[in-house]
Amino acid sequence: MDTNGMDRRQFIKVSAAATAAATAGVEGILAARQAPAFAQGTALGMLRWNDFVPASDELLKKTIIPEAEKALGAKITLETVNANDIQPRVTAAVQSKSGPDMIMTLNNWPQLYEESVVDVSDVAEELAKKQGGIYEQSRAVAQSGKKWLAVPWAIVGLTIAYRKSLFEEVGYSKFPETWEQYRDAGKKLKAKGFPIGQTLGHTFGDAPAFSYPYLWSWGGKEVEKDGKKVVLSSKETLESVKFMVAFWKEAHDEGGLAWDDSNNNRAFLSGTICATLNGASIYIESLRKPDQYKTAKGAQMRTDIAHAALPKGPAGQFAFHVPFSHMVMGYSKNQKAAKELLRYLGSKEVFDKWFVSQKGFAVGPTRDWEKHALWKEDAVMLPFKDAARLGRAPGYAGPAGKKAAEVLTKYIITDMYAKAVQGMSAEDAVKWAHGEIQKIYG
Amino acid sequence: MSPNSTAVDVAATARVRPARSLRLRLRSRSAVAVLMCLPLLALIGGLVAYPFFYSIYLSMLNKRETAFVGLANFAYLTTRETFWMVVRMSFLFTFLAVFWKAVLGFTLAVVINALPQRGQRVWRGISLIPWVMPLALSSLGWWWIYEPTHSALNWVLVVVGISPKPWLSDPFWAKFSVILVNIWYGTPFFMITYLAGLKSIPVELYESSAIDGASAPQRLRYITLPMLKNIIAVTMLFSTIVTLATFDIIRVLTRGGPRQTTHVFGTYAFELGIATGDVPLGAAVSLFMFPILAVSAFFILRGIRQSTA
Numbered sequence: 001m002d003t004n005g006m007d008r009r010q011f012i013k014v015s016a017a018a019t020a021a022a023t024a025g026v027e028g029i030l031a032a033r034q035a036p037a038f039a040q041g042t043a044l045g046m047l048r049w050n051d052f053v054p055a056s057d058e059l060l061k062k063t064i065i066p067e068a069e070k071a072l073g074a075k076i077t078l079e080t081v082n083a084n085d086i087q088p089r090v091t092a093a094v095q096s097k098s099g100p101d102m103i104m105t106l107n108n109w110p111q112l113y114e115e116s117v118v119d120v121s122d123v124a125e126e127l128a129k130k131q132g133g134i135y136e137q138s139r140a141v142a143q144s145g146k147k148w149l150a151v152p153w154a155i156v157g158l159t160i161a162y163r164k165s166l167f168e169e170v171g172y173s174k175f176p177e178t179w180e181q182y183r184d185a186g187k188k189l190k191a192k193g194f195p196i197g198q199t200l201g202h203t204f205g206d207a208p209a210f211s212y213p214y215l216w217s218w219g220g221k222e223v224e225k226d227g228k229k230v231v232l233s234s235k236e237t238l239e240s241v242k243f244m245v246a247f248w249k250e251a252h253d254e255g256g257l258a259w260d261d262s263n264n265n266r267a268f269l270s271g272t273i274c275a276t277l278n279g280a281s282i283y284i285e286s287l288r289k290p291d292q293y294k295t296a297k298g299a300q301m302r303t304d305i306a307h308a309a310l311p312k313g314p315a316g317q318f319a320f321h322v323p324f325s326h327m328v329m330g331y332s333k334n335q336k337a338a339k340e341l342l343r344y345l346g347s348k349e350v351f352d353k354w355f356v357s358q359k360g361f362a363v364g365p366t367r368d369w370e371k372h373a374l375w376k377e378d379a380v381m382l383p384f385k386d387a388a389r390l391g392r393a394p395g396y397a398g399p400a401g402k403k404a405a406e407v408l409t410k411y412i413i414t415d416m417y418a419k420a421v422q423g424m425s426a427e428d429a430v431k432w433a434h435g436e437i438q439k440i441y442g
Numbered sequence: 443m444s445p446n447s448t449a450v451d452v453a454a455t456a457r458v459r460p461a462r463s464l465r466l467r468l469r470s471r472s473a474v475a476v477l478m479c480l481p482l483l484a485l486i487g488g489l490v491a492y493p494f495f496y497s498i499y500l501s502m503l504n505k506r507e508t509a510f511v512g513l514a515n516f517a518y519l520t521t522r523e524t525f526w527m528v529v530r531m532s533f534l535f536t537f538l539a540v541f542w543k544a545v546l547g548f549t550l551a552v553v554i555n556a557l558p559q560r561g562q563r564v565w566r567g568i569s570l571i572p573w574v575m576p577l578a579l580s581s582l583g584w585w586w587i588y589e590p591t592h593s594a595l596n597w598v599l600v601v602v603g604i605s606p607k608p609w610l611s612d613p614f615w616a617k618f619s620v621i622l623v624n625i626w627y628g629t630p631f632f633m634i635t636y637l638a639g640l641k642s643i644p645v646e647l648y649e650s651s652a653i654d655g656a657s658a659p660q661r662l663r664y665i666t667l668p669m670l671k672n673i674i675a676v677t678m679l680f681s682t683i684v685t686l687a688t689f690d691i692i693r694v695l696t697r698g699g700p701r702q703t704t705h706v707f708g709t710y711a712f713e714l715g716i717a718t719g720d721v722p723l724g725a726a727v728s729l730f731m732f733p734i735l736a737v738s739a740f741f742i743l744r745g746i747r748q749s750t751a
Contacts, residue, residue, distance in 0.1 A: 088716040095721065112719045115506060201611075202699050255590030257700045258611035267591045409718040418701050422613070432523075439522075 042074040042337050045100035046326075049083040052156075052281040056357040064353060068344055074337050083204050083261075087409070093329060101332035102342065106204055108141035108394055110149040110327055111405040117149050118328040118335050120342070124148035127346050131366035135323075137391035138365045140400040142325045150325035151342045152365035154358075157321045157387035158209040159307040161268060161282045162275035165295065166194050175308035179217070179243065182311045186251025189274040196252050197273035199259035200418040202411045205322050206261050210277045210310070211414040212320040212394055215240055217313025222407060222437055227398030230441050233434035236315065241417060241426040248421040257418055269293045269301060277310065279322075280361045280384055287359075307383040309390065319390040323365070360384045403440050412436045494732075501725040515726035524702050525710075525727070531617065532706040532731075536686045539624040540678060543685075546625065547632020547677075552666075554633070555640045566637065573630035581694035584623045588695065613703040616696050620704050623691050628684075632677055639673040640666070672746050679742040683735050707731045 051057045057080055065078050081089065083106060090109075093099030094116045110117065124142070128134045138152035162175060170188040172181070186196040199207045215221070219236035223229060248254070253273055256264075264276040269285060271294075276282070286293045286302040293301035310319060328338045344350060348368075355364060356374055360381035363369055375385045394413075395404025407413065416433035420426050504511050519525045554565050572580065587595050588609035596606035609619045647665050656664070667674075689708040692698060698705035698713055705713065707727060715724015 087719065088712075091716045091719050091721065094719075200700075202697055253591070255608055255611050258590045258608070258616070258696065260697075263590060270592070272591060406718065406720075415701050422700070 042334055044074050044076045044102070044334055044337055044341055046076060046078050046102045046104075046341070047086065047089060047100040048078065048080050048104040049086060049106070049324075050080045052279060053284060053358050053361050056354055059354060059357045064345070064350060068341060068350075071344060072337065072340055074334070074341070076341065090327075093331070097331040099329065099331070101334055101338040102326050102328055104153065104324060104326050105150060106322055106324055107208070107408060108400040108405045109409070110142050110325060111144065111400065111402045112409070113327065114144055114149055114402065116330050118330055118332070118339075119147050119149075120151050120328055120339060121146070121148040123151045123339050123343050123346070126343065127151065128366065131348065131364070132368040134366050135388045135391065137321060137388060137393050138323045138325065140393035140395075141323050144401065150327040151346060153324045153326055153346070154355075154362040154365055155321045155323045155388045155391065156205070156279045156362045157384040158205070158277055158279055158319065159309055159383050159387060160275050161278050161280075161305055161307055163194070163295075163304050164306050165297075165304050166192075166274045175306070176311055179214075179247070179311050179313055183243075183247045183251055186247070186274070190251050190253075194272070194274040197256060197259070197264045197267045197276040198252055199256050199261070199264060200248075200414055200421065201257060201259050202414070203259070203261045205279070206259075206264060206277055207411065207414045208394065208408055209320045209322060211417055212396075213310050213318040213392070214244070214313070214417075215413060216318040216392060216396060217310070217315055218243075219313070219315035221397050222395060222404065222413070223398040223441060225397045227395070227401065227403070228441065230434060230438045232437055233430050237430050238426055240313070241420045241429055244417050245420050245426060248417075254421075257422065271296060271301070280307070280359070280381060283307070283380060284359055284361055306380060309383065309387070317390065318392050319387060320394065321388055321391040323391075323393075324362070325365075363388055406440050407437055410436070410440075497725040497729060500722050501729055503722045505720050505722060507722060511722075515723050516730075519723070519726055519730070524705075527702060528705045528707060528710045528727070529730070531704060532686060534617070535621055535624070535688065535706050536682055538621050539628065539685050540681045542621075542625045543628040543632050543681060544674065544678060546629045548636050548674075550629065550633040551636035551640055552662075555637060566634070569633055570630045572627050573634075577627060577690045578694060580627065581623060581691050584619075584626075584691075585695055588619055610696055611700055613700060616700060616704045620692050620695055623695065624685060624688060627691070628681060631681070635673060635677045636670060639670045643669045675742050675746050679739060682738055686731055686735065 048057075048060075061078055065076050068074075069076050077100075079100065086103065086105065087109065089099070090103055090105070090113060093103070094113060105113075124134070125148070134152050135155060138155060142148055142150040142152055160175070166189055167173075167175065167185055169192075170185050172185050176182040176185050182196075189195065198210055200211070201207055215237065218240035220232065220234060220240055222232050224231055253267065259267075264273070264278055265282050265285065267273045268276055268278070268282050283302065283305045286300070286305060290300045290302055295301055295304050309317060311317070326342050328335055328342070332338055345354075351364065352372075355362075355369060355372065360374060360378070361384075363384060364372075370386050375382060393400035393404070394408045395401060398404065412433050416429050419432065420429040424432070500507070501515055502510055502512055504514075550569060554562055554569070557565060587593065590608070590611055593606065593609060595609065599606055607615050609615050643666065647669075648661060651661050651665060686706070687708050688706055689712065692704055692706060692709045693712070696704045698709050702710075707730060711724045711728035713724075714727060715721045
């Protein structure tokens, strides 16, 4: 036995695993069934959101992370917090230069922390190469130039969850295709006591996922392609705001101005609204407790739910789904091991388990996941399968960079609509938002 | 005695003297006081003084914290419409909340003081409940009461024939809601302080005034209020400081919404600095509170000194 307490056989095993990891990546680790040679006692911390599908967090904590610990030979601590608390945690960690080695981010938040994260291009490009190419939206939010600031993890698709029977009652056997039709249906349904439920509050998901595509569908945009010239104040934007004011009053639950990302779930499942833009969590919850959520006629709510994309506007049909990615923090002392963990978690074999547990709530960051057998299980979930293709990133027509992230996190686009529906003139609301964006873009 | 033994004695005395003088010093009350205060001073230094000076330093950096920009962040804030909205809301929130807490606290204290001793204890205990509950928890309870879709309060209003109110989605009602919760939470503090003050007023004063034929309002005006003047001033000062720095209630109930209309300095500083990552600008917002509090503390404390001199 040598002085390190390792005999010849053990030395060969560890060397083989390390070589496999270096040359063949995660497949090497999985094939070698042996941890790569990280320093003894390597400890990794990971911060993620509290998943809207609790079963996925349970799977991570009880199965995937323990398996990763064995595969990588590192102690891994997974902490989950409310999504709204992630940004405060990142700021605190960056300021104190200590905290989790990897942090999950939503939307284009990684752009805000460019100076504080490690270049993860090697991991992201490997993922793209092996899994059929990363969606444009995931790429736009996590890349700065050619450099990857975070490794794309998944995209939570947002579509309109609606009550089929209610829309049929007002003459829409098919979900409205244009904003005019949606407004007409909403007006009739609000008169019957079932308004559309939509938040215009400061929420990380549902509010921007509605207000941005709505703006784009009218032809409005924040900046020109050069990412410098602010062009929000336009005839198209103004039209969108004017339409929204009437649409809101006629068809929406006006309490939506104070909703967070979970209010619409509760309102829908309690049968008080006819439709809402959301992830698939409403439907998944109705499947989980079929006898708890029922329609006024006593049918199980799950049988009355369908999903549809946001309607078309004069300039087209768009979507803003919520991309998730993982940053490796610059202060981490275990950057190599952290990257290896992300490589491991993103590998097809491991990610597949998590993907299946999501039941379609989140899709993969790459196109390969559109081919998964899961999509054959439930036709109601099909609109989520390739929803990510329609996804556009905030900051359009410019890059989804730091300035676009600041506009997003300050809710300027959402507030423009909220101000108008609460009495500010459409012209003043657009002027205000243009001025705010101008201050950010300089 | 040999010269050597003299040298040994001198050395021994020298050794003994510091020990004795240390003992003597420790015996002095001021030394003990300083020693006992040291842990507290360390805490204040670490948790108050250091963060305060560090936040001044941070507020003078650029957004990326790579360059010194002097007062540019403060100047930038003054050009922001939202910032002035926050200033107005902070003052409105503080003024209305402190005023009503003082009025209700005083009324409660007078009423409880007039009760028989046994009843006093029960009512005092019940009145203190809002104040002893963890604020984040009670704010969550209030959130459910105001909840936009299933508000319990609206349910009650509808039952008694009043139209439901948009408690958290309309700027007016949202401001009303957060101020109401702050009043609900802070009134017991005023009540218990005023009650202690009322107990310390000599009964003879009231008896003499009664003999002289003073009415109840006159007793209140010429005995109770003057005797409680300093307590009222101190509680108002403390409450102003704490209320202006409110965070939990607004964070839980409205997160500053709708459309930033319920932000106060603390929540807006958090949103800018921590939630969106612009730490220097957030630090600048929080520092705007300091001169306001310092000036109000100066005037109130000077008033107390003058009245007791």
